[in-house]
Amino acid sequence: MGGFWAAVVPVLQMFFLSLLLLIMLPAMFGFSLGITETYMKILIKTLKWATLRIQKSSKEEETLKHSSSNGLIQRDDSSLEKEIGERRGNRRGDFALSDVFYFSKKGIESIVEDEVTQRFSSEELVSWNLLTRTNNNFHYISLRLTILWGVGVIVRYGILLPLRLMVWMSEILTGYHCYFELVHVMCYRICARGLSATIHYHNRENKPKKGGICVANHTSPIDVVILANDGGYAMVGQVHGGLMGVVQRAMVRACPHIWFERAEMKDRHLVTQRLRDHVNDKKKLPILIFPEGTCINNTSVMMFKKGSFEIGGTIYPVAIKYDPQFGDAFWNSAKYNMVSYLLRMMTSWAIVCNVWYLPPMTQKEGEDAVQFANRVKSAIAQQGGLVDLSWDGGLKRAKVKDTFKQEQQKKYSCMVVGDDSSE
């Protein structure tokens, strides 16, 4: 047995080393050998075949009638005014025992399906992409498909994972010592290449310029890698401990990023002032901010916190949309910690995403920060094909504010007593 391993190990070493060089060298110099492209082509063909098999079998067995892009229920979207208002008729203001119907219907609708809680867990796929983790409604279909899935597991955990791990480790080691912006970008390129990331940049003429603020929707920590592949940014954020802290300290040595202590974050003035100083220095790299404040699952854009929009300066909106077929990029920080998230990333097929650079926007006359933030949010949502929600991403962890309930109560009270004070 010993002899067998003694022969196999050097072969494996050579294999991985050569693959490593084939990935890293081109990445460092920014050209492509076409390996990733070939891999993607094979992958797409395989997934297409798998989808057809699932569809064929579902037609025979009638198991997958529904498509998860449809909702569970069809909402009426009737407003409080319409439902209860129409009952008022000739009586100016009124209460009726049937008023509870409206509230109970809305309540039950939200229990069955609501706009917010679904954004904090991974998107349901229409058809299976041969990853174990997305296997919700897809049960045993055929032997060939199961074999393919088995092969996929071996490929992903046996080849892709060790490869990517090695790329990342070498990146961290070199990154720790690099002091130049150029080397920095190179490291990000290796990172991305290591994840088999295929990024399509659109409208690069709108790329964020120095002294500006880049604003994007947030899905995962990988967003940073995706954007930094195409230029340097100054990051803003909280100082973390653990693995993230090490990475942060390494990054600061290369370019001036803006890290805040947790206590400093509470002082909004301090934060805004520091950001403003950075922006006014036209030589500094554009700041990268994620105004949602937390990771959302890439099907929608949630409320933008107004802080970034009060700094002044030009806002460069960027929309990032991942293709869920090749791997789910969303980081569910409530469920997975950073390490298991990275593991999932490294065992996905690939990361495919589209990045759209939108034309720069500035605050209009008479527009306050909140309206400006909403305007930018709509632009990003529209470009990325995401749902534009005004709910706060902070609802992932926090309770909703009472003011919203009070608004509803106020509206209803107006109907009960009659619109104005003419009683």
Add this chain to the structure above:
Amino acid sequence: MGSRASSLLREEDIEEIKKETGFSHSQITRLYSRFHSLDKGENGALSREDFQRIPELAINPLGDRIINAFFPEGEDQVNFRGFMRTLAHFRPVEDNEKNKDPSAGEPLNSRNNKLLFAFRLYDLDRDDKISRDELLQVLRMMVGVNISDEQLGSIADRTIQEADTNGDMCISFSEFIKVLEKVDVEQKMSIRFLH
């Protein structure tokens, strides 16, 4: 959201729920997914906190009463059967259901049962009567701080006066039904479930 969700629900259970509630097979599995995603404690049952985590429900003035409707008397947890049983009240009424099985008893989504659901929203102590006090409390939930006690009191008095036929100053379920006989309960208390 893993494959665990559908594997915990057995075919026999699905059949029983189908018979009891009238939901289709695919609706039951999808609602089970939803149940599972709300169940943060992953113990196969929902608590009141699990419901309150839904923002749209938390801002509903009657949110707490609706949540309460899921929990049987004195209990703090609702399992999937109970969850489905309550949701079944909001299935639209279909004509052909009347002929299905006369011995099965009234379906959960009949007009009567929909009215019973609404009645129970008012009946806080579950004594099958809506007292003036209970009506006031529910009214207070719906209007918040925007209407004075006196005004709310007179609204409650007027409502009871109009509904009460046997003079006990309370609204019984039959009096409740009579007041609402002209209201299109089937439409107002039904949700269109897809597939």
